Amino acid sequence: MGRRRRSGTYPYDYTEADDRRFLDSGAGGTLRVLHGPGRGMGMTDGVLCRVEVVAADGAVLDQAAAGSRGKEHRLHGSSAGDCVTVSVSACFDGDDGCGGPGCLPVLDELTAARAVVLTGDLADVVRFGVGPAWDEVLLVDTGELDGRASRPAACRWGAGVRLRGARPVDRR
Numbered sequence: 001m002g003r004r005r006r007s008g009t010y011p012y013d014y015t016e017a018d019d020r021r022f023l024d025s026g027a028g029g030t031l032r033v034l035h036g037p038g039r040g041m042g043m044t045d046g047v048l049c050r051v052e053v054v055a056a057d058g059a060v061l062d063q064a065a066a067g068s069r070g071k072e073h074r075l076h077g078s079s080a081g082d083c084v085t086v087s088v089s090a091c092f093d094g095d096d097g098c099g100g101p102g103c104l105p106v107l108d109e110l111t112a113a114r115a116v117v118l119t120g121d122l123a124d125v126v127r128f129g130v131g132p133a134w135d136e137v138l139l140v141d142t143g144e145l146d147g148r149a150s151r152p153a154a155c156r157w158g159a160g161v162r163l164r165g166a167r168p169v170d171r172r
């Protein structure tokens with residue numbers, strides 16, 4: 001049982017006031033780049049990640065990266081009901097693993113993509129990502145794992161996105 005992270009606890013997340021303003025903005029959802037495992041703020045600690053959001057007509061709605069542009073932000077030009085494709089490309093800048101037994105550095109660039117429907121309801125959350133430690137990055141974001149003492153390594157890194165106001169498109 002981990003403590004729940006409240007919105008706005010971390011500098012790169014929306015505050016509750018931002019959430020209220022979002023409701024009047026007309027945007028379909030928000031995007032934040034996640035990386036780590038670690039504190040996951042301005043410092044990328046060697047994790048490189050690019051995210052692109054593409055509308056159904058092929059228009060690029062948003063591009064973001066880990067680090068300075070990793071802040072949660074509105075998907076401008078989108079609205080509830082839109083179907084968008086979100087793609088993540090990430091790698092680790094360095095080849096140093098932890099050196100422990102069974103250490104297996106992952107040096108390739110990894111990619112993943114998901115189609116989601118924007119709902120405009122920030123309670124709808126989709127997270128996905130890549131990397132050997134993506135599961136840990138996800139748990140840090142949900143508040144179930146304390147990332148403060150962690151540092152990414154070539155064998156233990158992850159990157160991805162948190163979309164609010166989005167749900168997965170049902171696969172056929």
Ligand SMILES: [Zn+2]
Pocket residue numbers: 097098099100102103104105153155156
């Ligand atoms: Zn290792």
